[in-house]
Amino acid sequence: MLTPDQIADIQGFHKVYQNLFKTVDAAIAEAGYSLTEKDVLLEISKSEHCTANILIGQLGIDRSYMSRMLKQFEKNGLIWKTASGADSRIRYIHLTDFGREEFNRLSDIQNRQIAHAFEKLSVEDVHAVCSALVMTRNKLSDANDVITIRPFKQSDIEYVISRHKTLYYAERHLSGTFSAYVDEIVYDFVERFQPETDCLNILECNGVPAGSIAIKKAGEGTAQLRFFMLEPEMRRRGYGNRLMEMALDFCRGRGYKKVFLLTITAQVIARHVYETHGFYKVSSTGKPQWGEGVIEECWELEL
Secondary structure (H helix, E strand, C coil): CCCHHHHHHHHHHHHHHHHHHHHHHHHHHHCCCCHHHHHHHHHHHCCCCECHHHHHHHHCCCHHHHHHHHHHHHHCCCEEEEECCCCCCCEEEEECHHHHHHHHHHHHHHHHHHHHHCCCCCHHHHHHHHHHHHHHHHHHHHHHCCEEEEECCHHHHHHHHHHHHHHHHHHHCCCHHHHHHHHHHHHHHHHCCCCCCCEEEEEEECCEEEEEEEEEEEECCEEEEEEEEECHHHCCCCHHHHHHHHHHHHHHHCCCCEEEEEEECCCHHHHHHHHHCCCEEEEEEECHHHCCCCEEEEEEEEC
8 A cells, every 4th residue: 555655656657757758748739739640640550450449449538539530541641551351341550651751750759858967977877767667667667568579470471671760760760661671571481481490479469469589490490580670568578588488499490500680789779698608799880771880790609
């Protein structure tokens, strides 16, 4: 049971949080959108099988308000719709190229506003605040979230593609060349998928995809680890290690002797997971076509 003083502390934090995001809201509004609209674009970006009902359920938005918003998005060229092959009454919602550009622009604005709020803090204070925020998020989430890890379904493919593109742009500003590369390698993986030698596991949080990892046969006795990704809210909670352990157990069970992966230097958290599980860097090369200063690394693990 919380004490009155603890409740007051939580309410005080909530006020600071609200004030921070008032500035974010204002910056997003100046760009012609609301924060809710930005969140809707984010959810649409995650799947090729997004519907209005899914958006309403995930975001808790009034049905009539959602309907008006989607009509305006379509009018403005942000989204387009297709009919489900199984049920023509179901309309899937997709971002247009312009819609993805606008979502990326809004993400940049939000990131700058949040960074601005921390500018007056020392490096030590930033670290302390972020550590406290992560701990708070993790404790509350772990107490309430339902987590599962399962084999992929066909409907997960667009999620893997979309979130790799969106997250790598938002967090690393990788180029359109990288986005095209993601399309190529994911579709190639699915087309050539062999359950005897390959796997793709999806992390779910409360029934919604929240991460992925894959193993692909790369040669006799050698596997490649691919598509290792976690949603930001799932990081530093141990789920990256769980995905990695499952992938490596799969490799051992299939008789692989070596696993390698490709990553970029900027992926600090992922690189830490690789090191923890015994991977070591064997080479690196510049990838200017993906963005300024981008360095791709190859890591290996002997099983």
